[in-house]
Amino acid sequence: MKKIYYLFVVFAAAISGCELDNYEPPQSPLTGRIVFEGNAVGIRQGISVLQLFQPGFQTVTPINVNVKQDGTFASMLFDGNYKLVRISGNGPWEANTDTIDVVVKGATSVDVPVRPYFTLSDASFSVEGEVLNATCRITNVVAGRQIERISLILGKTIILDDPTKLGPSPADPLSTKAGAGLDLSQPVSLSQNLTAEPLASAPYLYARIALKVVGVPELLYSDVYPVKK
Template sequence: MKLNYLKSYLILLIGLVAASCELDNFEEPKSTLEGRVVYNGEALGLRSQGVELELWQHGYDLFQKIPVYVAQDGTFSAVLFDGDYKMTLIRGNGPWMDRTDSIDVQVRGSQMIDVEVQPYYVVSNPSVSVNGNNLSVTFTINGINTNRNLEFAAIYMGRTSLTDAVRNEGDFIIPAGEIELGSTVTVEVPIPAALAGRNEIFVRIGAKTVGIPELLYTQVEGKTL
């Protein structure tokens, strides 16, 4: 009886060692897909991790999406196995018109792609300067696809470069009724008390479309106080 127990134990031990060796020998993905979400060739400013792209690979038993999150400067990256993938954009996730077609992506070593989208509104010609206890801010909102109305523009102020509608120490909202598309907007924005004693402030301007949760932003800009 003891001999049978010993044999069973040895068989189990050998199985565990073999499984461990298989895990140690498992090849990890080494190829890199890098890219940008762009309009007219320019990377778009977004909320960090607010927009998600999806990668799908057919031909495998486990068929599920590979999520790829976009950084605030519009760039993204993923480490993958070599292969052929389909990239899709989630409906209503980004501040642009829905794109129903998928994008064919071939990954062989390192690959770079641009994902072209059609925003509803973009912020152009941003300018921020410190004026005493205020920020002097100018910008222009241009309508690209105006089948959805502009809801507001906003200036977001923060203590780090990760500043947006969710992470900020102060904001200044300008309703759509006070904005003429294509014309320069100039505002004096009080610097929040939480930031007044700091050496530097980070500023972004965002445009919010009605019915779309995510804003389209300018790239973050740091200003010395």
């Protein structure tokens, strides 16, 4: 009798394992961008700024959405109705607690609007001799906010942000400008001497402009530029 019971347990476990093996993973891609006035907003890759909820379940566990540094995101989901939420207090933009209803049915795309405190536009980079030059325009979107600093940052990889940047020694005083006194009616110019270490010995370099707003932990970023030395 014990032998029959043991065989039954083994058989039930095998059937259960087969059911797990046959479990269908989500197959509907949800893609999109974080945008302001139709343009993607550059951020630090990996920060938690978006979550998805699927209503109708007793336990609603949020799905964290991985947003890349260029403001694009992608998640693989099951078909269904979801609510997309901008996490309050994260990101270089005004808090917005409104939810966005998203119906996923096969491949689905959605843009998530935000209102950044400032915008960076017309960013350009060029190398002259041993100096990297960069310019951009800054627009104040939210009245009353102040710029703490704007910087030209460089790193060894295309994934680049303020915490992972290289720290040239000696520091180039022209690579960073304080917000006080900036004339936002004119392009802002920055530069970095590439002979300073560890920049000089790096086989590859990437550059990006970063803007820090007073009282806001996360920075706003331009696109990434591959530096050809």
